[in-house]
Amino acid sequence: MxxxxxxxxxxxxxxxxxxxxxxxxxxxxxxxxxxxxxxxxxxxxxxxxxxxxxxxxxxxxxxxxxxxxxxxxxxFAEKDLGVLVDKLSMSQQCALVAKKPRSILGCIKKSVASRSRKVILPVYSALVRPHLEYCVQFWAPQFKKDRELLERVQWRATKMIRGLEHLS
Structure with missing residues (x-):
């Protein structure tokens, strides 16, 4: 191809x-x-x-x-519609996908005073989750290390919610 x-x-x-x-x-x-x-x-x-x-x-x-x-x-690699195509190795794509939500979570942590579930969950759903799910059917993480990289972003968001800090 x-x-x-x-x-x-x-x-x-x-x-x-x-x-x-x-x-x-x-x-x-x-x-x-x-x-x-x-x-x-x-x-x-x-x-x-x-x-x-x-x-x-x-x-x-x-x-x-x-x-x-x-x-x-x-x-060796091209980005198309936000998905990095490089000999169909998706580890690099997983690293790129995890980078932006981590920075968004940092901004949320600095700028949102409340740590209640009612506040953090909608903000997470609107600002972070779309980056983790965009084109996931195409670049689906196949290796455990890639899945854990993406799950760490979700664990970080869980730590931000008062009462759920101990779960991650």
Whole structure:
């Protein structure tokens, strides 16, 4: 599987395909050529400096693709819709996901005086939980260490609630 990511003004496009045969590589290149001609017909421009190829899988031929006359650089990881795609190893994604809710919990701890369940739980549900659940079906943590990393964020929130400090 090969993904090429191209960013134009104002939106981003993502193109993918199976590239385990020369025919598959040629099909992806044809799609890139069609994309380039569409951009030219519509008087648009790609920022080719931001276009990257992400090679995935064992049988990937790691073909060198081009957009117009320019060769596209390759990348080890790309972020798409907030999800880091990197050879489908999700430990790095779990670390990124846990970072933002931890900082939000720190802000809540500093700025919210009450430690009652009625106050902390709605704030947690509105500000922290969405970050932990966003695209979880895609990057589902498979390793115990990744699940524990995410659970520690929830334990930290539990410690903030008066009467529940002892549970974590």
């Amino acid at each position: 090969t993904w090429t990511r191209g960013q134009s003004v104002p939106s981003a496009s993502l193109l993918g395909g199976v590239a385990d045969t020369p025919e598959g590589c040629a099909a992806i290149q044809r799609d890139l050529d069609r994309l380039e001609s569409w951009v030219e017909r519509n008087l648009m421009k790609f920022n080719k400096g931001k276009c990257r190829v992400l090679h995935l899988g064992r049988n990937n031929l790691k073909h060198q693709y081009r957009l117009g006359v320019d060769l596209l650089g390759s990348s």
